[in-house]
Amino acid sequence: TELMDKQAELTSRRNALLQQLEEAYFPWSEKVEQQLKDSFNLSKFRPLQLRAINLTLLGKDLFLVMPTGRGKSLCYQLPAVCSTGFTLVVTPLVSLMEDQIMYLKSIDVSAAMLNASINKESVKTVMAGMTDVKSPFKLLYVTPEKIAKSKLFMSRLEKAYNANLLSRIAVDEVHCCSQWGHDFRPDYKLLGILKRQFPKVPLLGITATATSSVLKDCEKILCVSQPITLTSSFNRTNLYYEVRKKNSDNEASISDIASLINSKYKDQSGIVYVFSQKDAESVSTELQKRDILAYPYHANMDPQDKSRVHHKWTSNKIRVVVATVAFGMGIDKPDVRFVIHHTISKSIENYYQESGRAGRDDHPADCIVYFGFSDIFRISTMVVMENTGQQKLLQMVDYCQNFDRCRRSLMAVHFDEMWNEEGCNQMCDTCHCITVDITQHARQVVQILELAASNNEKMTPLKLTDAWMGKGPAKHRKMIQTTTLSRLKAEAVIVQLLLRGYLREDFSFTPYTTYIYIKLGRKAPLLKSQAHSLTMKMRTTESEPAEVSKVHIDAPQESYSQSFCMCLRCACVYEYSIQQLRNVSY
Ligand code: ADP
Ligand code: MG
Ligand code: ZN
Numbered sequence: 001t002e003l004m005d006k007q008a009e010l011t012s013r014r015n016a017l018l019q020q021l022e023e024a025y026f027p028w029s030e031k032v033e034q035q036l037k038d039s040f041n042l043s044k045f046r047p048l049q050l051r052a053i054n055l056t057l058l059g060k061d062l063f064l065v066m067p068t069g070r071g072k073s074l075c076y077q078l079p080a081v082c083s084t085g086f087t088l089v090v091t092p093l094v095s096l097m098e099d100q101i102m103y104l105k106s107i108d109v110s111a112a113m114l115n116a117s118i119n120k121e122s123v124k125t126v127m128a129g130m131t132d133v134k135s136p137f138k139l140l141y142v143t144p145e146k147i148a149k150s151k152l153f154m155s156r157l158e159k160a161y162n163a164n165l166l167s168r169i170a171v172d173e174v175h176c177c178s179q180w181g182h183d184f185r186p187d188y189k190l191l192g193i194l195k196r197q198f199p200k201v202p203l204l205g206i207t208a209t210a211t212s213s214v215l216k217d218c219e220k221i222l223c224v225s226q227p228i229t230l231t232s233s234f235n236r237t238n239l240y241y242e243v244r245k246k247n248s249d250n251e252a253s254i255s256d257i258a259s260l261i262n263s264k265y266k267d268q269s270g271i272v273y274v275f276s277q278k279d280a281e282s283v284s285t286e287l288q289k290r291d292i293l294a295y296p297y298h299a300n301m302d303p304q305d306k307s308r309v310h311h312k313w314t315s316n317k318i319r320v321v322v323a324t325v326a327f328g329m330g331i332d333k334p335d336v337r338f339v340i341h342h343t344i345s346k347s348i349e350n351y352y353q354e355s356g357r358a359g360r361d362d363h364p365a366d367c368i369v370y371f372g373f374s375d376i377f378r379i380s381t382m383v384v385m386e387n388t389g390q391q392k393l394l395q396m397v398d399y400c401q402n403f404d405r406c407r408r409s410l411m412a413v414h415f416d417e418m419w420n421e422e423g424c425n426q427m428c429d430t431c432h433c434i435t436v437d438i439t440q441h442a443r444q445v446v447q448i449l450e451l452a453a454s455n456n457e458k459m460t461p462l463k464l465t466d467a468w469m470g471k472g473p474a475k476h477r478k479m480i481q482t483t484t485l486s487r488l489k490a491e492a493v494i495v496q497l498l499l500r501g502y503l504r505e506d507f508s509f510t511p512y513t514t515y516i517y518i519k520l521g522r523k524a525p526l527l528k529s530q531a532h533s534l535t536m537k538m539r540t541t542e543s544e545p546a547e548v549s550k551v552h553i554d555a556p557q558e559s560y561s562q563s564f565c566m567c568l569r570c571a572c573v574y575e576y577s578i579q580q581l582r583n584v585s586y
Contacts, residue, residue, distance in 0.1 A: 018230075021054045028057050031082050039081060039107055046071050048232045052204075053079055056168060059202045061195075061227040063174065063215055067234050068208040068353065069332060069360040073100065076170035076204050080138045081109055085165035086130070088157070088194075089141045091172045092185055096330050097141040104139065113141040114153065127152070130160045144176075144187035147194065154193075161198045169194055171222065173329075174205035178217035179387070181210060182349050188221070195223040203227070209349055212416050234352070234415045235423055238359045239367050241407040242429040243400045246342075246372030253370060254283055257340055258290035260368070261320065269313065270338035272322045273345070273354055275378055283342055284322035294320035297327045325354065334361035341369040346379050347392035348399055348414045371400035406431050433537035441493045442502055442534050443527050444468065444481045449503070449520050451479055458506075458517045465490055489538065494518070496536045502527065 032053060036042050045053075052064050052075040066072050080087035091097045094115050104111040112126045129136040146153050160166045175181035176188040195203055203224055210218070219227060247253040257272060272287070272294070274280050280296035287294040295309045295318050312318045314333050321327055322342075339358040345351035351369070359365030376397055383389030399410050407428035412419040426432045448467050452459045459467070466472050468490055470482035483490055497503040504521040507514055526532045 018051055021051045024054070026054060026057065028082050032057075032078060035078055035081050039109060040074065040078065041107065042074075048230050049075055052230055055228055055230070056202050056204050057082065061203045061224045063205045063207075063210075063218070063227050063229040065207055065210055065215070065229065065231040067232065067236065068356055070232065072172075072206045072208070075206070076168065077104070077109065077139065079168060083167040084135065085160070085167040086135055086137055087139050087168040087170060088166060089139055089170045089172060090144055090147065090188075090191065091141055092144065092176055092183075092188070093329055094143065096172070097143070099330050100141060109139070110137045111139040111141065112137040114146050115141075115143045116145070127156050130156045131163055131165065133163070133165070135165065144185065144191060148187045148190040154197075158197065161201065166198060166201050168204065169198070169201050170204045170206060172206050174218050174222070175207040175210040175214050177221040178210075178214045180217055181214045182347065183209075192221055192223040209353060211414065234417060235408065235412070235419050236356060236359065237423075237425065237427065238362050238364050239355065240364065240427045240429075240432075241355070241411075242366065242368045243403075243407070244368060244370050246370035246375070248372060248374070251286075253342070253372070254286040255290070257283075257342060257370070258287055258292060260340070261287070261292055261338070262290070264366075265338050267319070268335075268337035269316060269319050269333070270336055270340065271327065271354075271357060272320055273327075273339065273341045273343070274322055274324060275343040275375065277324060279342065280322050280324055284320075287320060287322065292320055293318045294322050297321050297323040299324065299326035325350070328354070328357075331357055332360070333357075335363070336360065336365060337363075338366045338368065343375045344369055344371055344379065344396055344400060346383050346389070346396065348395050348411055349392070351396060351399070352411055352414070369400060371397075403430060429539070433539055435535050436538050437533060437535050438493050438496065439527070439533045439535075441483065441485065441490075442497055444483060445494065445497060445503070446520060446524050446527055448480050449518065449524075453520075459519075460516065461494065461518055464518050465494060468494075492538065493536070497521070500534075502534075 032050075036045070047070075048064070048066060049071060052062060055062050056075070056079050064072060064075055076087055076089065089100075091100070094117060097113050097115065101111050101113055112129065114123060114126055118126075126137075126140070130140065142153070157166065171177075171188075171191060171194075173183070174188075176183050176185040177191065178184065194201075203222065205218060205222065205224075205227070215229060219225075244256075247256055261270070272283060274283050277296075277298040277300050280298045284294045284296040295312070297306060297309050301309075309318070309321060310327075310331070313321050325345075336358045339355045341351070341354070345354055355367035355369075358367055376393070379393055380390065383393055386392075395414075399407065402410060406419070406424045407430060408419045408424045412423075424431045445464070445468060448464065449459060452467075463472065465487070467480065468483050469485075469487065485493065494503065498505065498518075498521070501521045501523040503524070504519050506517045506519045508517065509515075527534075
């Protein structure tokens with residue numbers, strides 16, 4: 001505990017220091033504030049931005065981990081305009097680079113880029129600009145290949161460094177360094193040369209997806225020693241997470257998606273993620289047949305078509321993009337109201353990224369996965385070559401199979417975070433409950449049991465439920481009130497009454513098996529009073545768990561009482577134990 005106290009104290013001192021970074025006045029503070037408004041047209045910083053900017057301007061090496069769309073770029077673009085010389089930005093994709101250059105042009109910040117598609121003349125100009133004391137550009141975007149493979153470029157960089165014109169290095173998508181990340185790029189592995197050659201230049205590594213072990217790996221590869229890591233919470237509180245069972249019939253599964261889109265997201269824009277290029281084509285065709293303005297997007301389309309679809313979607317001329325994971329980086333549409341997965345993602349990290357394209361404007365948006373049995377194996381064959389592919393896929397499957405834990409809490413583990421149900425605020429299907437009054441239901445159940453008792457009849461759980469649902473012998477039906485609840489809900493009520501002592505179990509042992517009957521519990525008489533009322537929380541979604549293959553109960557079926565207790569301990573009583581109840585041989 002002494003060690004833990006020390007740890008806690010250190011953490012709190014560190015947090016206090018970091019806090020001060022936002023309040024302290026630095027020589028550049030005024031300029032930073034002014035540029036934010038005048039150049040970038042923004043009114044205030046988002047969480048962590050100012051902290052990161054001050055740290056990098058102090059010359060610290062920094063890793064910045066922030067969800068996509070939160071504004072990581074500003075953390076190097078703004079320091080770049082406030083420093084002499086230029087900032088080198090390493091970016092994995094030419095398209096990302098072009099987007100950024102276009103954006104910077106539009107706000108009058110000078111920027112240049114070097115990649116394979118730049119003509120010789122421009123390359124010359126840019127190379128010359130690198131050592132120009134007047135710094136014709138504040139940001140220079142390059143692909144990692146440039147650094148790994150171009151000696152000419154490295155020698156220019158060396159010159160710039162010696163002339164104190166290389167003010168900062170930003171490595172975007174820094175997780176690409178690590179093989180343990182989800183998007184390893186071999187050329188990133190060679191970026192360690194930057195810190196070795198230019199030790200005085202502060203480095204800023206940026207990512208939206210790195211666990212602490214991936215970051216440790218990046219630290220080694222980039223040769224930075226003990227960088228400060230700033231991590232913002234990954235909890236996207238405005239996103240509602242839900243898992244639905246995928247219809248095994250292909251047509252029907254698409255119809256489900258179409259009717260969801262047509263009913264819930266009329267005139268709103270969204271993404272449907274699919275597994276393959278073929279799926280992208282076929283699903284979009286099927287959605288079109290069902291009156292949805294949907295277009296496919298995948299890696300095999302020619303670049304013009306791709307950017308046309310992207311553009312039309314961004315400008316709301318088409319509503320839905322049916323895409324493979326190729327539709328990802330660089331998407332920055334604020335008002336995406338739904339991201340539907342026609343097929344599960346290959347890992348939770350990927351799912352978080354893909355679904356996270358919803359609700360960038362901080363308004364509510366939905367993330368829905370359709371979970372189908374055969375999809376598991378389609379993806380499994382795809383990830384078979386990846387080191388931890390199977391393991392990650394199974395975690396995704398577990399996310400989908402889980403119907404008793406908050407979806408956020410399942411996701412948080414992958415970001416080294418803890419989100420409890422408060423952090424969810426009922427914004428996932430497993431947390432989303434309503435409180436219903438079950439007093440009348442309880443009275444009906446009690447009445448059935450009283451009647452049975454007066455006839456000397458013993459009621460098994462199954463018999464009780466059947467009778468209540470009007471499926472018992474005809475002579476009973478006349479004398480009792482049957483329920484209008486669905487079977488799942490009726491069972492949930494009975495379990496609830498058992499848990500709260502209005503009902504109890506009664507066991508009868510024979511040498512071969514154990515019989516279980518339901519009897520009135522000690523609290524049953526309370527229901528006689530009209531003033532007594534009883535409520536319970538119920539899921540609002542009626543959907544059954546995807547499969548009941550996740551068996552919580554390891555004990556042999558005949559020892560039912562023991563297995564029931566095991567189930568009581570986990571929170572899954574509604575869904576699973578009752579499924580087991582059905583399967584028990586009475
Ligand atoms: P990331 O790299 O983290 O995915 P970007 O840097 O591309 O995100 O920024 C995403 C969007 O957020 C951009 O449209 C940007 O203009 C906007 N943005 C960034 N910082 C702020 C801020 N402080 N206030 C409002 N919008 C911001
Ligand atoms: Mg970015
Ligand atoms: Zn939840």
